[in-house]
Amino acid sequence: METRSLGDKWFEAVNIALLAMLSIVVLYPLLFVLSASVSNPAHVLNGDMWLFPKELTWAGYEKVFENKEIVSSYINTIVYTVVGTAINLVMTVMAAYPLSKRDLRGRNLMMAIMVFTMFFSGGLIPTYMLVKQLGMTNSIWALVIPNAVSVWNIIIMRTFFQTGIPNEIQEAAAIDGCSDMRILRQIVLPLSMPILAVMILFYGVGHWNAYFNAMIYLTDRSDYPLQLILREILIQGQMEQMTNAGDSSHAKTLMDEELIKYAVVVVANLPILALYPFLQKYFVKGVMVGALKG
Template sequence: MEARSYGDKWFGAVNATLLAFVSLIVLYPLIYVLSASISNPAAVLNGDMWLVPKEITFAGYSKVFENKELLNSYGNTIFYTVLGTAINLVMTVMAAYPMSKRDLKGRNLLMAVMVFTMFFSGGLVPTYMLVKQLGMTNTFWALVIPNSVSVYNIIIMRTFFQSSIPGEIQEAAAIDGCSEMRILRSVVLPLSMPIIAVMILFYSVGHWNAYFNALIYLTAREDYPLQLILREILIQGQMEEMVNAGDSSHAKTLLDQEAVKYAVVVVANLPILLLYPFLQKYFVKGVLIGAIKG
């Protein structure tokens, strides 16, 4: 094995130090929120809890799972995420696959029109009027249809199809009598698992964290997603803390809200944190292939 030079050793040491520092910056908020969710709320409010849990209690989690509104919104978010991601994935594939065909007439014009929408849009008011005229307000369709496709993700997937799926394989399938849909289903998609995993992660995280569309289009609380309920909890806690500052009669309420706040944050982010390790190998491969060969 060839010995490393002095400069290489210093370069490795600096890289390791920087990566360790960045890891601490990323991990500290996660560990803090997790520790705060099982710590005494009074210790958290007083600043006594920095990293390690103090006076461990699961009162916040018990209140979360006793709250039927929170559980209902959690189920809504799961439904919106699964349905929205499925629609996003189908729309992105159906747009990216034709755009990857070099013999498609007018594909440059079509791509220019798509890219144009990334810089200019109708705005919030025209979009709301359109959604209302289509009768999608106060329905789950308002959360999955207006954002059913992302031009940026179409470009990524198109680049993957062009650079990673050999054209000879598709031509051989066409010679064997396969239609374009059969080629897509039996040849292209099985070879595209890395980029599909990337799209699933991108879209699912976007749907899971989305609250603005629900704030605009939904009025029935039973249809609210989890993030909108979490937003209300955070804002309500801040407002009551400012209005009732110094009022001892509200101390217990503030402590309960503090416990619930951190517990809800952990519960809300846990599914995404659990999803990423399973998609990590596909995620890294898909992003690098699209970036290097694009």
């Protein structure tokens, strides 16, 4: 049986204490928002509720799902996330796989050009003019096409293809007559589930939380994503609290908005929180491979 020194025990105790403190710091905001969404808003506004719910109520969630604008924006966000992530994944794989081939001529030059775009871009105004001239404003394509691929994610996936999949397997398949597309489809992708899970999570979270492009390119409220509606609710609630702080006639309105605000935050983040446990084992492995074998 292995014996540990006193220094090792102290080191482990300090690590446990630090990790426990970090967990509390991370989990407290989540628990507070969840508790506030089902508590009497008067207790939340007065500061009486700080961790556990007080006077349990589901009125906030009822108001959220009764609001047709919130429901339609929720559906829009799901569509934008699914379509956008699918496009991102296909584009990233199709760019990273050829760049991982050592016999591809000019791959270093192409990689350098891609990396250049990470530091220098055309800017917001030229990008908006281009999107407008292409006729993509007020459509889903304005949200998914300009951000169709991330150079950083291409680098991560290219590194995985180079280091995580033995080149001998691909060479053996090529000798047997497999084309590059068949090698990619039947050999490389089935062996790349960890990095694919990482890409799905990265791109999916990015699309789910995005609101700036929608604010710039969309003018029809029926096309708004959930995060843009949530932004309006939060800003509107803050403005009313500042401008009508001493007006008692707005007390009930403010309490209703407080309930809706926390309920929408919970509903908006629930799908991502529910998705992560299913991708966790692939996510951890994929991140470690991309980080350590680059």
